[in-house]
Amino acid sequence: MSAVLASRGLGDRLTGLFWRRPNLLLLLLISPPLIWLGLVYLGSLAALLVQSFYSIDEFSGVVVPEFTLRTYAELFNPANMDIIIRTLLMSASVTVGCAVLAFPIAYYAARFARGHWKAAFYLGVMLPLWSSYLVKVYAWKLILAKEGIIGWAAGATGTTPILEAVLAIPGIGGNSLSTSFLGTWMVFVYVWLPYMILPMQASLERVPVSMLEASADLGATRGQTFRTVTLPLALPGVIAGSIFTFSLTMGDYIIPQIIGTSARFIGQAVFQLQGTAGNIPLAAAFAVVPILIMLVYLALARRAGAFDAL
Amino acid sequence: MHSERASLGLQIAAIGGLLFLHLPILLIFLYAFTVEERTYQFPPPGLTTEWFAVAWNRADIWPPLYLSLKVAAVSTVLALVLGTLVAGAMARSRFFGREQISLLIILPIALPGVITGMSLRSAFAIMEIPFSVWTIILGHATFCIVIVYNNAVARMRRLSGGLMEASADLGANAFQTFRYVLLPNLGSALLAGCMLAFALSFDEVIVTTFTAGQQSTLPIWMLNELVRPRQRPVTNVVAIVVFAVTFVPILLAYYLTRGGSETAGGGK
Amino acid sequence: MTVAVEFSSVSRHFGAVRAVDGVSLQIAEGAFFAMLGPSGSGKTTCLRLISGFEKPTAGVIRIFGEDVSDVPPNRRNVNTVFQDYALFPHMNVADNVAYGLMVKGVGRAERLRRAEEMLAVVKLDEYGGRKPGQLSGGQRQRVALARALVNEPRVLLLDEPLGALDLKLREAMQDELKALQQRLGITFVFVTHDQHEALSMADSLAVFNEGKIAQIGTPEEVYARPATRFVADFVGSSNVLxxxxxxxxxxxxxxxxxxxxxxxxxxxxxxxxxxxxxxxxxxxxxxxxxxxxxxxxxxxxxxxxxxxxxxxxxxxxxxxxxxxxxxxxx
Missing domain, CATH: 2.40.50.140 (Nucleic acid-binding proteins)
Incomplete structure (x- = not known):
């Protein structure tokens, strides 16, 4: 038998070609996804930018495809600024709420859970993360409705006055929890909580046990160790998680539409402007706002070393 | 530290947090059986199973269900092909622009849905593309690529590079190596990726509302019911269906990739 | 003498690193040839140049007289026993051994029969149904050997074939490999950093240092008449004066x-x-x-x-x- 086997058709010939030109195979592999993402996604992002520099003719309601900064200037109307600031405040408070609730879960899962418990914790966070978004929001509609489970529980325990007092707080209260900012906030916190737990747990798991022991050896109390060692080391995880909670809250429009007041958030503004109002340029300009904010946020987070925790 | 036990407060907070994540979903199940159809009264004044039959006979539920299944299936197949290709290119090679490409893959899911949705909407407006099943699929496939990619690339990295060389050494051409060595070892990771992609697409509502026009997927149908409720328990029945269609693939994906560093879902 | 493998001024550079630098050598048909050298000396790259997993930056490689510059690994009638064995984890032992025949289109019954025969040669007749994960290190190595030999290659390449085995097994395998090679008459080229292994198994060897061949010869020649200080020191820790x-x-x-x-x-x-x-x-x-x-x-x-x-x-x-x-x- 010869030292070189005969080529048996196209498969072998192509294999030889790929072997002689390894970059050709790479190019063939990467081209379809790159073309798709480049065309569909980057193309769309570019279209968004282009649209945001168009404007709408006030009388005819037709989009004028000419470059202008007028649409962006409209963002600075008091009404529109209200929407942006409201959204930012909500994103920030949701992030804080998620961080506070996530910490014990992440800490317990990272430090104390072992074996089956560890798997249970992991699944316990992963399943809500992946289960239907709309179903989760709907569940809270049931919970927060005036006649729902919280109202019932308040009545059953005689705490209705407390609930009413909370709802009477101006700014965050309302007719019922499902029509208040407080309600909106609770649902946001619930829906995005797993996105905070996972990176937090990942960064806590990276805190070496030996470091905690060293701290204890040096005479630190549990509280001191926690404050001076654990918390600072967990911070990158918190920041990584906050990227998700902040960004997701800022871009959401379903939750405030279903649970909350009539005051709008950026996402709602975008949706309504492009739909019923037909003002695609202003909708696009509104959509650029979260992108810019997230770019700044990401730059700050990178400096804080949060990307190692992702 | 190993011998140390968590304090009671921490245990309660941790377990309480997990319950907080799960209990609300159970309510969906309960309310599917309530006899009260106009309010969300708790506790339900009575229980009945009639809503499942009512939902079954509601003609307006079936078309959205079919549309959602169709969109999810086609998007998953597209994401499978594109995600696997890009994983194949990224797994081993180092090349110029690699970091940028990995960012590009993640971006559609990292940016809020409203941006992805509005971007697609802007593009459709500029290019005067009418809404269709394909405009929905275009968006879904784009954000599903990263799901398949994440699963595939993790498995490829774990797979010993020697296996592919061994296959070539024994006389297999590139296609035989793919068919007999790569695919069998990659299979479960790809299946997991597909299931997650399917679940994600089936459930997606934010991007879809921008790309669907007048069409209704099941989540859009649900959204309309939430805004303007008719028979509320019927919505619960549909919610259970949506929950099940997303929950089962997720659980399967978890078991398919268990034991690796790539456990499914880490990248949502 | 027929030359099985011939390198003519072959170099393989990785950027600025000259892994193989102007190597010329001839390996006779039927030889048990060792490439000996410390890690990073270029011996493994030479092996990969023969199998086709590396391409020479310069120079020509011939296998039984044929220039293989344009021949991809799958068409070279050369097989490798990999250092980590690289057995396919999803196939049982028989399918692993029959793999090379399968991709060449040999029918299932025929290829399993030949796999079974080859497993008998490496004394693993009863193990065809097992998965590689259920075998010991020594058994895996025999499977890898059978998987390569079933293709009846003109040249068998072995990359640190005994490196992962414990001492006792290593010595037993040395004798077995030598006996097998003599029985089959196939040219064996193996890479090792262990001078004892090279001296005891090879009938001819090349000592590598920094991408170049320091000396080629029989074990006796290399041991008794080292050409350079490096060879004297590396092979048998001679007194260098x-x-x-x-x-x-x-x-x-x-x-x-x-x-x-x-x-x-x-x-x-x-x-x-x-x-x-x-x-x-x-x-x-x-x-x-x-x-x-x-x-x-x-x-x-x-x-x-x-x-x-x-x-x-x-x-x-x-x-x-x-x-x-x-x-x-x-």
Whole structure:
């Protein structure tokens, strides 16, 4: 038998070609996804930018495809600024709420859970993360409705006055929890909580046990160790998680539409402007706002070393 | 530290947090059986199973269900092909622009849905593309690529590079190596990726509302019911269906990739 | 003599790193050829150049006279036993062994029969149904061997074939590999960093250093007549003597080597090499006695049973002039 086997058709010939030109195979592999993402996604992002520099003719309601900064200037109307600031405040408070609730879960899962418990914790966070978004929001509609489970529980325990007092707080209260900012906030916190737990747990798991022991050896109390060692080391995880909670809250429009007041958030503004109002340029300009904010946020987070925790 | 036990407060907070994540979903199940159809009264004044039959006979539920299944299936197949290709290119090679490409893959899911949705909407407006099943699929496939990619690339990295060389050494051409060595070892990771992609697409509502026009997927149908409720328990029945269609693939994906560093879902 | 593998001025550079640098060699058909060298010396890259997983930056490789510059690995009638064996984890042992036949289109019954035969050759007849994960290291290695040999390659490449095995198994496998090679008559090329392995198994070997071949020859030649200081030191830890010292003990002004076993203990007075004992190392079959001659340390191998000097004691070493090997190259 010869030292070189005969080529048996196209498969072998192509294999030889790929072997002689390894970059050709790479190019063939990467081209379809790159073309798709480049065309569909980057193309769309570019279209968004282009649209945001168009404007709408006030009388005819037709989009004028000419470059202008007028649409962006409209963002600075008091009404529109209200929407942006409201959204930012909500994103920030949701992030804080998620961080506070996530910490014990992440800490317990990272430090104390072992074996089956560890798997249970992991699944316990992963399943809500992946289960239907709309179903989760709907569940809270049931919970927060005036006649729902919280109202019932308040009545059953005689705490209705407390609930009413909370709802009477101006700014965050309302007719019922499902029509208040407080309600909106609770649902946001619930829906995005797993996105905070996972990176937090990942960064806590990276805190070496030996470091905690060293701290204890040096005479630190549990509280001191926690404050001076654990918390600072967990911070990158918190920041990584906050990227998700902040960004997701800022871009959401379903939750405030279903649970909350009539005051709008950026996402709602975008949706309504492009739909019923037909003002695609202003909708696009509104959509650029979260992108810019997230770019700044990401730059700050990178400096804080949060990307190692992702 | 190993011998140390968590304090009671921490245990309660941790377990309480997990319950907080799960209990609300159970309510969906309960309310599917309530006899009260106009309010969300708790506790339900009575229980009945009639809503499942009512939902079954509601003609307006079936078309959205079919549309959602169709969109999810086609998007998953597209994401499978594109995600696997890009994983194949990224797994081993180092090349110029690699970091940028990995960012590009993640971006559609990292940016809020409203941006992805509005971007697609802007593009459709500029290019005067009418809404269709394909405009929905275009968006879904784009954000599903990263799901398949994440699963595939993790498995490829774990797979010993020697296996592919061994296959070539024994006389297999590139296609035989793919068919007999790569695919069998990659299979479960790809299946997991597909299931997650399917679940994600089936459930997606934010991007879809921008790309669907007048069409209704099941989540859009649900959204309309939430805004303007008719028979509320019927919505619960549909919610259970949506929950099940997303929950089962997720659980399967978890078991398919268990034991690796790539456990499914880490990248949502 | 038919040449199985021929390198003509072959180089393989990775950027600025010259992994293989102008190597020329010929491996005769039916040889058991070893590529010996420390890690990073280029021996494994040479092996991968033969199998086709690396392409030469310059030079030509011929296998049985055919230039394989354009031939991808799958079309080279050459098979490899990989260092980590690279058995397919999703296939059982029989399917692993039959893989090469399968991709060449041999029918299922026929290829399983031949796989079974080959498994018998490596004494694993009963193991066809198992998964690689259920085998020991030594068994996996036999499967890898069977998987390569079933294709009846013209050349079998072995990459550190015994590296992952424990000492006892390694010695048993050495004999088996040697016997197998003689029985099948296939050209074996194996890579190792273990000089004992190379000397005991190969009938011809190349010593690699920094991407170049330092010496090619039979084990006896390489051991007794190292061409360079590197070879003398790497193969058998010879005493390497600088030119002035060579001259002092009666040789020319050139680097030379003296095998420890060629040295005998002698009275310090009048001995060519003499000095205080700096170290005694017991090696079972004898003891390695090291003395300091001022500028250089020299060691002798003293067979068991002979009286040994004490540490610090002044002793001399004597040798036959014929054992002093003067090297042509530095």
């Amino acid at each position: 600088p030119p002035d010292m060579t001259q002092r003990i009666g040789g020319p002004a050139a680097w030379s080597s003296l095998r420890p076993e060629a040295l005998r203990l002698a009275p310090a007075e009048g001995a060519a090499l003499a000095g205080p004992v700096t170290a005694l190392r017991y090696l079972g079959a004898g003891t390695r006695v090291q003395i300091s001659t001022g500028s250089t340390e020299v060691a002798a191998f003293v067979p068991a049973g002979q009286p040994l000097p004490l540490p610090g004691q002044n002793v001399g070493f004597a040798f036959d002039a014929a054992d002093l090997h003067v090297m042509d190259r530095a």
